[in-house]
Amino acid sequence: MEYNMRxxxxxxxxxxxxxxxxSRLDCRLAVDFKDKxxxxxxxxxxxxxxxxxxxxxxxxxxxxxxxxCLKLLGPKGKIAxxxxxxxxxxxxxxxxxxxxxKLCSTEEQALQAVLN
Amino acid sequence: MHILVVEDTLLARIMLERSISxxxxxxxxxxxxxxxxxxxxxxxxxxxxxxxxxxxxxGASLCRNIRAxxxxxxxxxxxxxxxxxxxxxxxxxxxxxxxxIRKPIQLNELHARIRAxxxxxxxxxxLQDRNIQLVDLSNNLLAVQDVIxxxxxxxxxxxxxxxxxxxxxxxxxxxxxxFCPSTVVSGDIFNFFRLDETHVGFYSLDVAGHGxxxxxxxxxxxxxxxxxxxxxxxxxxxxxxxxxxKIVSPATVMEILNSQFQTNAExxxxxxxxxxxxxxxxxxxxxxxxxHPNPIxxxxxxxxxxxxxxxxxxxxxxxxxxxxxILSYCPGDRLVLYSDGITECADIHGEMxxxxxxxxxxxxxxxxxxxxxxKALNELMRLWRGSEEVFEDDVSMLIMxxx
Numbered sequence: 109m110e111y112n113m114r115x116x117x118x119x120x121x122x123x124x125x126x127x128x129x130x131s132r133l134d135c136r137l138a139v140d141f142k143d144k145x146x147x148x149x150x151x152x153x154x155x156x157x158x159x160x161x162x163x164x165x166x167x168x169x170x171x172x173x174x175x176x177c178l179k180l181l182g183p184k185g186k187i188a189x190x191x192x193x194x195x196x197x198x199x200x201x202x203x204x205x206x207x208x209x210k211l212c213s214t215e216e217q218a219l220q221a222v223l224n
Numbered sequence: 225m226h227i228l229v230v231e232d233t234l235l236a237r238i239m240l241e242r243s244i245s246x247x248x249x250x251x252x253x254x255x256x257x258x259x260x261x262x263x264x265x266x267x268x269x270x271x272x273x274x275x276x277x278x279x280x281x282x283g284a285s286l287c288r289n290i291r292a293x294x295x296x297x298x299x300x301x302x303x304x305x306x307x308x309x310x311x312x313x314x315x316x317x318x319x320x321x322x323x324x325i326r327k328p329i330q331l332n333e334l335h336a337r338i339r340a341x342x343x344x345x346x347x348x349x350x351l352q353d354r355n356i357q358l359v360d361l362s363n364n365l366l367a368v369q370d371v372i373x374x375x376x377x378x379x380x381x382x383x384x385x386x387x388x389x390x391x392x393x394x395x396x397x398x399x400x401x402x403f404c405p406s407t408v409v410s411g412d413i414f415n416f417f418r419l420d421e422t423h424v425g426f427y428s429l430d431v432a433g434h435g436x437x438x439x440x441x442x443x444x445x446x447x448x449x450x451x452x453x454x455x456x457x458x459x460x461x462x463x464x465x466x467x468x469x470k471i472v473s474p475a476t477v478m479e480i481l482n483s484q485f486q487t488n489a490e491x492x493x494x495x496x497x498x499x500x501x502x503x504x505x506x507x508x509x510x511x512x513x514x515x516h517p518n519p520i521x522x523x524x525x526x527x528x529x530x531x532x533x534x535x536x537x538x539x540x541x542x543x544x545x546x547x548x549x550i551l552s553y554c555p556g557d558r559l560v561l562y563s564d565g566i567t568e569c570a571d572i573h574g575e576m577x578x579x580x581x582x583x584x585x586x587x588x589x590x591x592x593x594x595x596x597x598x599k600a601l602n603e604l605m606r607l608w609r610g611s612e613e614v615f616e617d618d619v620s621m622l623i624m625x626x627x
Contacts, residue, residue, distance in 0.1 A: 135432065135433045135434070138433070165568070165576075167432075167564065167568060167617075168430070168432045168494075168496055168515060168537055168564070169432045169433055171515075171537065171540070172432050172487075172492070172494060172537075172540065175540045175541070176492070195576075201534055202515060202517065202518070202534040203496070203515040203534060203535075203536060203537050204515070204534050204535055204536045204544075208536075208541060
């Protein structure tokens, strides 16, 4: 079933900051998530920061969503993610996504990470 | 439209009949409610204009009797009441009349009220037609759904038949398993097979998402992951010298699959997997992990433990590299592969089962046979989930014991 996901958007110096207001990032959200991000990316942003501090659970579909975002951004794109809770971080490690995304502990660090 | 006039006074009846037929309606008329009910039983008349006071039953009781007939169509009733008779109007409307008109009847007013009634009947008719269409449509949909359901159940049976027989034993390695699809068909699949005289292969995989799309992908992968080289199996490669094949290492198998199943805009299907093999000559197990939960190893005289350091899911990252883990085994050692449907299974409070609980369960039940273990795990998972609830994600577990 499709689901309308809650996400808060702001742009600072051309960097797209997305705060996920969902406790679960799983296959219910996959379609909507991809649509929302492709819309935002169409506006030209190539640097994205995800605030995942509200997310308690992510499954392989959720991981897939994040990778889609990265693919949508193209070769110049960068994604930093901050605010990972323990179980979410464990899934990132299990799927080696800690090597694909820049994982940070604060928004500040994340901003630095995409700019470098 | 056919209108029935119920009026005991002859003069008034004739006056009404004439006017109504002049307006282009078909008219019948009777002088009392008894005759009115008889004609309504016989003929499909949908419009009644009745007097309030008549010998042998007043207009209100006629209204009630008409409503009690339960005809398959609606009858619109206009009640003709006396001058200043508000109470009879209220009583008549309560009894089931749709409208009323006061005596002396103004003909143009009556005509307007008949037209209003006609509109109501037309609306009622269109609603009824729409209803019939909806019932037809929903019957058709139910029939289609029925066909889909039957197909799904056939597919589920086919999927169950793909699974290795439980209590299968190759080269002294025996298995048992647990398989509970969350919908009829599953995106989880696993297998166990002989690669050659000294190697046994095994895998557990989970296509992201569940339901039909994931299941079709799992069917495809099952067909591909065989030992038949003529089908282009990634597990064995033909070579020019004896024995004319080479067993592909698990990490290389993952790399081949990853390049073959890269996701793109059209196809967004990827999966997590553990693939491995037992080498009965070298007494080793070699396996590679692609985003799948860490396997659990239960060595004799050692606590159960997780193995593996993770790995990229297959199909997500171009040119991803995968590692192989090699373990030496002793007879009696066990290896357990499972999908995240087990560890992420939530109880009624939303608490996840978790991998630690699975490890603990396997440790505590190490003295049971592998068949007893999978049976006990099935019971434990259902208890955790709550007996009536279906699983939210596909649940699968493969347990192997090396003899």
